[in-house]
Amino acid sequence: MTENLAAQQPFVWPSRVYYEDTDTSGVVYHANYLKYFERACTEWLRSLGVGQEVLKREYGTVFALRHLEVDYLRAAHLDDLLDVSVAPVDSKRASFTLDQEARRKGELIARARVKVACLGFPGFAPRVLPAFLKQLLPA
Amino acid sequence: MTENLAAQQPFVWPSRVYYEDTDTSGVVYHANYLKYFERACTEWLRSLGVGQEVLKREYGTVFALRHLEVDYLRAAHLDDLLDVSVAPVDSKRASFTLDQEARRKGELIARARVKVACLGFPGFAPRVLPAFLKQLLPA
Amino acid sequence: MTENLAAQQPFVWPSRVYYEDTDTSGVVYHANYLKYFERACTEWLRSLGVGQEVLKREYGTVFALRHLEVDYLRAAHLDDLLDVSVAPVDSKRASFTLDQEARRKGELIARARVKVACLGFPGFAPRVLPAFLKQLLPA
Amino acid sequence: MTENLAAQQPFVWPSRVYYEDTDTSGVVYHANYLKYFERACTEWLRSLGVGQEVLKREYGTVFALRHLEVDYLRAAHLDDLLDVSVAPVDSKRASFTLDQEARRKGELIARARVKVACLGFPGFAPRVLPAFLKQLLPA
Numbered sequence: 001m002t003e004n005l006a007a008q009q010p011f012v013w014p015s016r017v018y019y020e021d022t023d024t025s026g027v028v029y030h031a032n033y034l035k036y037f038e039r040a041c042t043e044w045l046r047s048l049g050v051g052q053e054v055l056k057r058e059y060g061t062v063f064a065l066r067h068l069e070v071d072y073l074r075a076a077h078l079d080d081l082l083d084v085s086v087a088p089v090d091s092k093r094a095s096f097t098l099d100q101e102a103r104r105k106g107e108l109i110a111r112a113r114v115k116v117a118c119l120g121f122p123g124f125a126p127r128v129l130p131a132f133l134k135q136l137l138p139a
Numbered sequence: 140m141t142e143n144l145a146a147q148q149p150f151v152w153p154s155r156v157y158y159e160d161t162d163t164s165g166v167v168y169h170a171n172y173l174k175y176f177e178r179a180c181t182e183w184l185r186s187l188g189v190g191q192e193v194l195k196r197e198y199g200t201v202f203a204l205r206h207l208e209v210d211y212l213r214a215a216h217l218d219d220l221l222d223v224s225v226a227p228v229d230s231k232r233a234s235f236t237l238d239q240e241a242r243r244k245g246e247l248i249a250r251a252r253v254k255v256a257c258l259g260f261p262g263f264a265p266r267v268l269p270a271f272l273k274q275l276l277p278a
Numbered sequence: 279m280t281e282n283l284a285a286q287q288p289f290v291w292p293s294r295v296y297y298e299d300t301d302t303s304g305v306v307y308h309a310n311y312l313k314y315f316e317r318a319c320t321e322w323l324r325s326l327g328v329g330q331e332v333l334k335r336e337y338g339t340v341f342a343l344r345h346l347e348v349d350y351l352r353a354a355h356l357d358d359l360l361d362v363s364v365a366p367v368d369s370k371r372a373s374f375t376l377d378q379e380a381r382r383k384g385e386l387i388a389r390a391r392v393k394v395a396c397l398g399f400p401g402f403a404p405r406v407l408p409a410f411l412k413q414l415l416p417a
Numbered sequence: 418m419t420e421n422l423a424a425q426q427p428f429v430w431p432s433r434v435y436y437e438d439t440d441t442s443g444v445v446y447h448a449n450y451l452k453y454f455e456r457a458c459t460e461w462l463r464s465l466g467v468g469q470e471v472l473k474r475e476y477g478t479v480f481a482l483r484h485l486e487v488d489y490l491r492a493a494h495l496d497d498l499l500d501v502s503v504a505p506v507d508s509k510r511a512s513f514t515l516d517q518e519a520r521r522k523g524e525l526i527a528r529a530r531v532k533v534a535c536l537g538f539p540g541f542a543p544r545v546l547p548a549f550l551k552q553l554l555p556a
Contacts, residue, residue, distance in 0.1 A: 018181055019191075019446060020174045024439035024495050025334070025399065030343040031312035031437065035159045038309075042157055052158075053218035056303070065308040068348045075342075075402065078441050079192035121303065124353065158307060163300035163356050164473070164538065169482040170298065170451035177448075195442075203492075204447040209485045214541065217302050260442065263492065296459055297469075298452045313437045320435055330436075331496035357470035 010085040010101075011047060013040035017080040027075035033110050034068070037100045040084035041114070048136055060121050061130065066095065067115040074109045076102070082109060091137035094118050094126045149224035149240075150186060152179035156219040166214035172249050173207070176239045179223035180253070187275055199260050200269065205234065206254040213248045215241070221248060230276035233257050233265045288363040288379075289325060291318035295358040305353035311388050312346070315378045318362035319392070326414055338399050339408065344373065345393040352387045354380070360387060369415035372396050372404045427502035427518075428464060430457035434497045444492035450527050451485070454517045457501035458531070465553055477538050478547065483512065484532040491526045493519070499526060508554035511535045511543045 015036040023029040042052055045063075055061050076082060082102045089097040100112045120127045129137075154175040162168040181191055184202075194200050215221060221241045228236040239251045259266045268276075293314040301307040320330055323341075333339050354360060360380045367375040378390045398405045407415075432453040440446040459469055462480075472478050493499060499519045506514040517529045537544045546554075 016178075018174070018178050019440045019442070020177065020448065022441035023436045024441070024443045025340050025342070025436070026441045027342075029436060030346070031309045031316075034309035034312065035157070038159065039155075039157050051218055053216065056217075062303050064303070064305075064353075065348075065350050067350070068308070068346070070343075070346045072343050072345070077192065078195075079190055158301045158303070159309065161302035162297045163302070163304050164297070164479050164481070165302050166481075168297060169485070170448045170455075173448035173451065201442050203442070203444075204487075204489050206489070207447070207485070207487045209482075211482050211484070214481075294456075296452070296456050298455065313435070316437065317433075317435050329496055331494065334495075355470065356473075357468055 010087040011040070011044040012083050012085045013043040015039055015082050015084060017076055017078055017082065019078065022078050027077060028080075030070075030072060033070065033072070033102060033112070036082055036084045036102055037112050037114065040086050040100060041098065041116075044086040045133075048133065050130070050133055055130075056121050059130065061127060062119050062121045062124075063116045064119050064124070065114060066117045068112065069114075070110060070112045072110050074104075074107065076104060076109050080104050088137045089113070091129060091134060091139060093128050096129065096133075096137050149226040150179070150183040151222050151224045152182040154178055154221050154223060156215055156217055156221065158217065161217050166216060167219075169209075169211060172209065172211070172241060172251070175221055175223045175241055176251050176253065179225050179239060180237065180255075183225040184272075187272065189269070189272055194269075195260050198269065200266055201258050201260045201263075202255045203258050203263070204253060205256045207251065208253075209249060209251045211249050213243075213246065215243060215248050219243050227276045228252070230268060230273060230278060232267050235268065235272075235276050288365040289318070289322040290361050290363045291321040293317055293360050293362060295354055295356055295360065297356065300356050305355060306358075308348075308350060311348065311350070311380060311390075314360055314362045314380055315390050315392065318364050318378060319376065319394075322364040323411075326411065328408070328411055333408075334399050337408065339405060340397050340399040340402075341394045342397050342402070343392060344395045346390065347392075348388060348390045350388050352382075352385065354382060354387050358382050366415045367391070369407060369412060369417060371406050374407065374411075374415050427504040428457070428461040429500050429502045430460040432456055432499050432501060434493055434495055434499065436495065439495050444494060445497075447487075447489060450487065450489070450519060450529070453499055453501050453519055454529050454531065457503050457517060458515065458533075461503040462550075465550065467547070467550055472547075473538050476547065478544060479536050479538045479541075480533045481536050481541070482531060483534045485529065486531075487527060487529045489527050491521075491524065493521060493526050497521050505554045506530070508546060508551060508556060510545050513546065513550075513554050 021032045087099045095117045102110045160171045226238045234256045241249045299310045365377045373395045380388045438449045504516045512534045519527045
């Protein structure tokens with residue numbers, strides 16, 4: 001029964017497939033989906049008012065991936081336009097979990113669950129989530 | 140005194156700097172500028188009606204870099220938005236040359252001159268430029 | 279009580295951390311661990327007599343990632359030398375599963391479990407594992 | 418008539434072509450040659466006693482690419498082993514120039530000329546070359 005905005009509809013950020021993303025099998029190289037997922041995550045944070053460069057420079061805070069699961073369901077190809085969604089699943093004191101999907105014209109290509117830790121920078125010690133972010137996430 | 144459209148004003152395609160693009164010196168890794176340059180080139184071709192996937196699949200034609208020069212003038216950083224331009228310089232029977240610039244709020248960050256060859260696919264033999272592209276380029 | 283060679287001791291392939299692998303937080307970018315894992319997997323296959331280029335060209339067979347889990351435990355940095363292991367976990371008719379670890383001087387940095395499908399090329403339909411590979415893997 | 422060691426025979430560092438390096442045209446993606454060139458450059462510096470991580474952390478010095486020229490002569494493919502050479506061309510107070518070649522079994526695939534500036538870190542102001550490096554380079 002959460003009322004926070006971030007949980008209500010998934011944020012979507014498109015990424016185009018360029019030559020840089022493909023490999024000699026003619027499909028998107030598996031590691032490059034992680035870049036699409038992260039761009040969407042970064043833009044989702046930006047849409048919530050959390051620019052990562054500002055966060056690092058002014059608040060001494062960075063986010064780091066702790067755990068990652070990816071299902072590769074279909075192949076994407078050069079020139080495809082992928083819509084990558086971000087849906088927050090839960091949040092702890094110093095971490096949060098997201099579900100992400102990459103879709104081509106609605107068709108599910110790959111999905112991921114990512115657990116992100118909040119760390120101090122440059123020390124990289126665990127740090128509680130910024131309050132303004134915490135209140136936007138499901139508990 | 141060319142009247143072709145492509146030469147009249149540079150095409151510009153923006154690329155955001157994400158974590159994937161940076162390195163441990165805190166700046167954009169030099170090889171990654173080539174990705175920005177190529178995305179702009181690909182979108183410029185698309186704006187001229189030349190989708191590269193279609194070109195490869197239906198016309199058996201691909202473009203390949205033959206020569207590249209880059210000047211790295213300033214450093215770009217995480218979250219920067221870079222405007223990358225494409226200006227055709229000349230064209231031969233089976234190749235063309237482009238000037239490209241990456242700018243941040245107008246400030247020149249890097250510039251490149253790229254010579255691109257037109258090749259058959261999958262044989263990779265030199266091939267004359269598609270007529271509809273040739274007529275859009277300065278001679 | 280398996281007697282196959284591949285299972286008896288993990289295969290290890292080292293990868294050096296270069297600038298290309300790092301990001302502006304001063305650590306290895308998370309997607310780039312997948313490259314280390316895949317290099318080790320490719321070299322492990324090569325050590326079993328399965329060159330992937332030959333496999334694709336002569337047997338019309340490629341491997342594709344189906345599922346991936348990664349735990350990021352510690353950060354790696356520029357110039358680190360990472361020993362990446364490959365340990366086969368099981369095999370099915372048309373897929374196999376590997377456990378992989380990236381260690382720096384013995385210290386565990388990241389670990390992955392990857393499920394790899396065997397596909398025809400270029401059709402990408404599921405295909406039974408090559409017999410000589412199947413007999414080297416735990417059932 | 419230089420007698421310095423570094424100039425006498427080119428340093429060579431091999432790089433294997435993996436899936437990560439290729440693109441959907443079936444060849445090595447052009448930007449990825451810059452990674453091979455940089456790995457060779459880094460290992461050449463290491464062979465001269467200049468570890469870049471140590472240089473950055475203890476001496477506050479980094480190297481940055483200023484100008485780059487690449488000729489792409491032939492295509493490299495998955496599983497190719499490329500021998501990448503480093504030959505110093507000249508050195509100035511705060512920069513040096515290298516010639517680099519990527520060869521496959523002796524056959525020239527790509528060559529580059531790179532001009533590298535020496536900078537303070539984190540300020541990125543020009544800095545004179547470390548004396549021990551300067552004396553190893555042609556003037």
